[in-house]
Amino acid sequence: MRIYFETYGCALNKGDTYSMMTLLKERNHEIVGDPGDADVLVINTCAVRMETEEKMKKRIKELREMGKKLIVAGCLAGAEPGLVNSLAPEASLVGPQSLEEIASAVESKTKVISLAGKSPQILPRVFDGLISVVPIADGCAGSCNFCITKLARKNLRSYPLRAIVSTVRELVNRGAKEIELSGQDTAAYGLDLEGKVSLPQVVNEVTSVDGDFMVRVGMMTPELAWRVLDGIIEAWSHPKVYKFFHIPVQSGNDEVLRVMNRKYRVEEFKELVKELRRKFPLSNITTDIIIGHPGEDEEAFQDTLNLIRELRFERIHIAMYSLRPNTRSAMMQQVPGPEKKERLRRAIELYEKVSHEVHREYVGKTFRVLALEKGKGNSIIGRTINYIPVILQGVELGKWYDVKITDSSFFDLRGEVL
Template sequence: MGLSNKIFLLNYGCAVNRAEGEAMAGVLASRGFSLVNDEREADIVIVNTCGVKTPTESKILYKLSTIGRDKKVIVTGCLPKIIGVDRIMEVRSVEGVLGPAVGEEIFKAVQKVSEGGRYVNLNSGSFSNLLPCMGENPFIGKIVISQGCLGACSYCATRFARGRLRSYDIDEIVSAVKTRVEKGIREIWLSSQDNAIYGLDKGSNIIKLLENIERVSGVFLVRIGMMNPWGTLKNLRRIIEALKKSRFFKFIHIPLQSGSNKVLREMNRDYSVEDFIKIVSELRAEIPKISLETDIIVGYPTESDADFEETLKVIREVKPDFLNVSKFYPRPGTPASELPKLPTEVVSARSRILSKISLENKEEKNRAWVGWEGVALVDERGTIPGSFIARNIYYKPIVLKQPARLGSFVYVRVVSHRPNFLLGEVLKRDLNDEEAIGLLEEA
């Protein structure tokens, strides 16, 4: 193996990117490389990048500039395809550059770099859900159901990196779910750029996938990742029926991006505000407590004060459980990057206003959960030593200050709340599988 056998892997970005990072770690570990947790111990540093936002790009480029000159560096992910290899080389002369969805090819790159060579391939794309995997969390399994999208949003550069929709076969995904569950995974994340359009490139759809996953044996819960409104509308009734099943978290992430139909058209988003509200209304009519996450971009170049007021109106009306507020940043090669930008102070002010409303909404939403009792899955450690975070069937994070076992189901009561989480006490710990299933089916 030579001297360069210790690898430090740093992941940025979305759940898809993190799943691909876990696969790279798994591939390298299976080939005899040692994955270390301290960058200083590594011979080779792999930086798995994200290119969605300018601040993230800046953070990554700064990180590259600070890596010790005694380290060999490989850059992977979306950023190289968005800003180009030359821009990365301006910041740091790296030994390897690959695109997203690297998969098995990371072994070739590391081997080449380890031997003193260079390796560049922006179109690697050898990722598979069946590759060895070293998960960041031993109880959460991240599954990538597709690459790319069918949209052409005016502000988005990710499509330059990920391309058009390419769905993984249902058999591969189901096999990956089975493998992870057999290894003790309790929580499965289904991730992609847009889960709603899964399978449309191969005569299938997201419903067929969910039906197959629902039939997998074992006690585990599934979080369905982000789904854009236009694709969700096509299968809304069947998506609602799927979410009612005890296998799936009652959680949905539907990005709105703007409450102004004018701005949505200029963003080249293929839906209206009314479509979004229809989706939310029908979901809540059938699953009243469903957790809703959405995204808003503030300061899009054509967003007027009136447009922003329309966004505020929708968010006040809908009251999402989670709201991701992003300031607009021009991304290379996108149509929106050619538009005159709004003043920075205007964008910042709008971001503050929307974030304040979001905080008020979360306070109101979480307050309503105080007194709730039910089953929750302990899926991670809390930030305070000795604390744990459990998720109920509505994917609400419940912080527990009592001892709990990761990967176990507990029966809890919500005793208080904060804007971003609930506080709970454990009434019964370590529920057996039959108890957990029964309580989940009753929820």
């Protein structure tokens, strides 16, 4: 059969689509790039925010109107199957931890619903030019009150270390220059394997693969990063590892963290950041912050702003709290919308000011930069050892350059090749 895929959301979702495509190709199905050419339409959905869900609902309706067999996969199918069923009663549902059932859903003459997780049969990966994403685990060990993804990816499932290393070796041989090890919480890796292997061991094994490439490790929660901190410091010391740490704090106030059901205090987060910066003075600490979560009053919000001022993060993903169905946070007293919007404006304004100040400190200095992506016009985007983007001109993709930083913005640096 001819099958069309449409994918939304994070790197995990993109990897899941690759896995489903691989499983179907092994059964001699054909993947097509136009829904008009397809016998079966598969939409791999995201549900992380309310506006994203609305987009998914609209798109499911549009695909249904094409009158073809429809399969709704991904987090919306896993977290809100009743909603999906109301939108497209005849559509099959495949949850993000039931990818191995995609062939059954495609080939069955009747509706298939498969939402329960099993042991993964294939390792997802995304190969996109010089950058490859390799998820190392699916699901997480946490239970944050605001998170709908936990309803879709209920169980932590770590992929076998041997499969991860084999996949990285294959991607490097195909020309990958950056390997991103991703997951909802990379520091949770191995907890479901009786603690026999952990994230630092994954990084050590991956960096032992022959080739000229860099490793970027994705998001990790503060409490689990602390658990393997000594190993992280040792593994990140390898020259192939970007000195980049994505550690979401979510709030600068302990009471809001308690309401969120986060498993650390603000002081513990601060100590973690300071320890990483002691060991890696050039480290890039990127974080996530939710503005307007239930329990956040003006004083708690000021605590978050003060944390931004104190720790001077290189990058912050700031989002206004989005109420998600079937989560504990949705049942709490909500912060009024206008207050959330005003706080979001103030937080972004401060972030841009601080980030611009941080990046201005790079101007006049020289860094080794790996050219990785095409930018606007004829520009090329490179990355420093701590993963700060540098806009370059007249360079070749996939090569290293000595670059003098000539200018900066809150988002990136501008460089001149020496």
